[in-house]
Amino acid sequence: MEFDYIIVGAGSAGCVLANRLSADPGIRVCLLEAGPPDTSPLIHTPVGVAAILPTRHVNWAFHTVAQPGLGGRLGGRLGYQPRGKVLGGSSSINGMVYIRGHRSDFDDWQALGNDGWSYEDVLPYFRKSERHHKGSTDFHGADGELHVSPAHRHPATEAFVAAGRMARHRYNPDFNGEDQEGVGYYDVTIRDGRRWSAASAFLNPARRRSNLTVLTGARARRILLEGKRAVGVELTLNGSRVSIKARKEVLLAAGTFGSPHLLMLSGIGPSAELQPQGIAVQHELPGVGQNLRDHPDVVLCYRSTDTSLLGVSLGGSLKMGKAVVDYVRHRRGPLSSNCAEAGAFLKTRPELERPDIQLHSVIGAVDDHNRKLHWGHGFSCHVCVLRPKSVGSVGLNSADPAADPRIDPNLLAHDDDVQTLLRGYRITREILAQSPMGRFGLKDLYSQDLHSDEQLIELLRRRTDTIYHPVGTCKMGHDETAVVDDRLRVHGLEGLRVIDASIMPTLVGGNTNAATYMIAERGAEWLASA
Structure with a gap:
């Protein structure tokens, strides 16, 4: 089989690329996805995220190496x-929150030497993808495929926003508008009560095109090289090894873990990582797998007396039964909720120029990624550090393509991250102690009697983990650790680009899915003009 472009990974970036490139009928495109089609009803029912995250259902469910910074007195966790391991990738299992990041994040990319990546440069590409519920404005688009809608609003969500204002934080009607700071409601990628993933928005409309081939259950094993040019991909399909060729380019969109993993399996990366696994070095590139950045996040978890919040009880089950009927008939009610309906971007110190923490208010008790369940009903609030100083890496556990990559996010390794998270934890407790939250009878499950810095830091090290925003392992730039240039071409090779969240040189201040769509829009335009 031969195509003009082979795209590895049908996640957020891959679906955009498949749509944009196949719009030219003269171009043949092949999209590879290791997971299955997105047929699970848990994907399309927004509240289903609560069931997907803790399981291996359409989910790679990776684990990291032991994290010394997450140990507390019990040792590294x-x-x-x-x-996401499915068409749509992580956009099929995420919390559906649409946040772009702070405008200065992209100016930072430009300042690092990446021409054309300032906020003014990237804003048109955010707008291009977007079909915003408020229509076309200076900050939003109305003609794109990605429906961006207001989140469902549970009474506890409204109370959280009111509590934030009572705690002296200003209300922000649009976190993606002129300014990010404040407390408010999230916009979400939900359309008419159903998750609007990358597969729904971008891939499904393009699948009728005869020049687009989509292969599911297709696991890439290595990139095929002829000298310093990528010419195809070897993959496993239906239990057999298959090689497909690319006349123009191979495009990696396998994500922050998948893209560097495939590069290293192909002999592209640091020799110190490849040689111990018996992989011959085809192209020395020391930055592959380095610069892993993620938002460390801790969840304040509460039990509640209010059975309208998500949970397990006799009375709650009756309400949920009615909610199921309402959802099936009208696509509304709590099943249409992404669970994280509101939040905040706040400064933990007044002298800061931009928010350094983000909150997600959740209409249920989320404990250990929902892997630890509690009887009854609850409420929780995430608090994460937006620009952590701790940096990790992705490497190889084995030369076997079926083995998981070695993931070391190095969370809370830097004391500044710990101190920022501590201040954020205290700010969040203050918000949730305000009177609007009183009607929900909240009882703190983990920090009720903890007040000193020492006590709370011990708690943070026991309970902090990711909030699912890994980036940076194929960093864009021009220094010795950069993997791609500012047109996303892999340094030193021809016919190979990385187009996904792994190219971000630094984390954006917020959820990363929207920025991934933008990156793919930019990459597709450069490919079309190449």
């Missing part, structure tokens, strides 16, 4: 890293 293994972190948990859910990632």
Whole structure:
């Protein structure tokens, strides 16, 4: 089989690329996805995220190496890293929150030497993808495929926003508008009560095109090289090894873990990582797998007396039964919720120029990625550090393509991250102690009697993990650790680009899915003009 472009990974970036490139009928495109089609009803029912995250259902469910920074007195813990293994990738299992990041994040990319990546440069590409519920404005698009809608609003969500204002944080009607700071409601990628993933928005409309081939259950094994040019991909399909060729380019969109993993399996990366696994070095590139950045996150978890919040009880089951009927008939009610309906971007110190923490208010008790369940009903609130100083890496556990990559996010390794998270924890407790939250009878499950810095830091090290925003392992730039240039071409090779969240040189201040769509829009335009 031969195509013009082979795209590895049908996640957020891969679906955009498949749509944009196949719009030219003269171009043949092949999209590879290791997971299955997105037929699970848990994907399309927004509240189903609560069931997907803790399981291996359409989920790679990776684990990290032991994290010394997450140990507390009990020693290093293994972190948990859910990632989508299905058409739509992580956009099919994420919390559906649409946040772009702070405008200065992209100006930072430009300042690092990446021409054309300032906020003014990237804003048109955010707008291009977007079909925003408020229509076309200076900050939002109305003609794109990605429906961006207001989140469902549970009474506890409204109370959280009111509590934030009572705690002296200003209300922000649009976190993606002129300014990010404040407390408010999230916009979400939900359309008419159903998750609007990358597969729904971008891939499904393109699948009728005869020049687009989509292969599911297709696990890439290595990139085929002829000298310093990528010419195809070897993959496992239906239990057999198959090689397919690319006349123009191979495009890696396998994500922050998958893209560097495949590069290293192909002999592209640091020799110190490849040689111990018996992989011959085809192209020395020391930055592959380095610069892993993620938002460390801790969840304040509460039991509640209010049975309208998500949970397990006799009275709650009756309400949920009615909610199921309402959802099936009208696509509304709590099953249409992404669970994280509101949040905040706040400064933990007044002298900061931009928010350094983000909150996600959740209408249920989320404990250990929902892997630890509690009888009754609850409420929780995530608090994460937006620009952590701790940096990790992705490497190889084996030369076997079926083996998981070695993931070391190095969370809370830097004391500044710990101190920022501590201040954020205290700010969040203050918000949740305000009177609007009183009607929900909240009882703190983990920090009720903890007040000193020492006590809370011990708690943070026991309970912190990822909030699912890994980036950076194929960093864009021009220094010795950069993997791609500012047009996303792999340094030193021809016919190979990486186009996904792994190219971000630094984390954006917020959820990373929207920025991934933008990156793919940019990459597709450069390919079309190549």
